[in-house]
Amino acid sequence: MSQTIVVAGATGDLGGRIIRSLLAEGAGVRALVRPGKAIPGVLQEAGVSVVQVDYLDASTLKDALAGADAVVSALSxxxxxxxxxxxxxxMAAVAAGVPRFIPSDYAVDFTTIKEGSNRNLQWRREFRKIVDAAPIRATSVLSGAFADMLTGVAPLILFRQKRVLFWRDADQPMAFTTMDDVAGYTAKAALDPEAPRFLRIAGDTVSSRELAAIMTDISGTQYRTLYAGSIGSLRLMARVGRMLAKPSTDLYPAWxxxxxxxxMFSGDGAFHTLDNDRYGSRQWTSAREVLRAR
Structure with missing residues (x-):
């Protein structure tokens, strides 16, 4: 009998990819959607049941999760x-008797970073305490930075200037995983009743120096690394930027x-072991492939 997996944040980019991956695994999917939200195409596919929920209504939310084998959060x-x-x-998953829960933790290793060093990751640190105190089996999929960001969203590779930035150490390894790879692996974890508390994956692990070499090879033009400062100066700029920034609902302001x-460049969010092979061998998308596709 196929499992039923509930996906919260189903209308988002990652949520939609997780749903596609779950369907490919033969799972039944229940997608939670806030009232009034547009229904994307993936939620109209066979095997997906769309349930409109008000997260402030505990009773309705509990009913929406009843009978599920796991809840996957892709909330953002x-x-x-x-x-x-x-x-x-x-809490609704616990009340409904759902056995497994996957929080929206897809990031670098927030368990090892300095307390208060990252606003967005600090929320994950705080939620970890909540989920660990709940009577439910939880699994966090830690995936490093999204490799999709290498093509311009994160200003690490300066394509016009033919430079790759680094702070402190150009050879600091950094984990990158595409959203599709994260989604595919998360689907496997959602269907795994024995999944551990943390799973750490990386589609590729590269340094700024290696990224410069990749871009040189791909483009036929010399890319060089560019020292941008120390970790201390970087964190000082982040603090100053945060203090000077106007109130905003932006999830990823510059600071x-x-x-x-x-x-990433301090290494305090780095992975020291990987669980890439827990669900068998798979073809992970490399940083080279992501940059070549650009």
């Missing part, structure tokens, strides 16, 4: 979403990006 937002809404989802780079 500021503290009201990552802490308050996700906690309501967790937040600096905080992520601080965790």
């Amino acid at each position: 937002g500021l503290a009201p979403v990552m802490l308050e809404t996700q906690t309501r989802l967790l 937040q990006g600096m905080q992520y780079f601080g965790n």
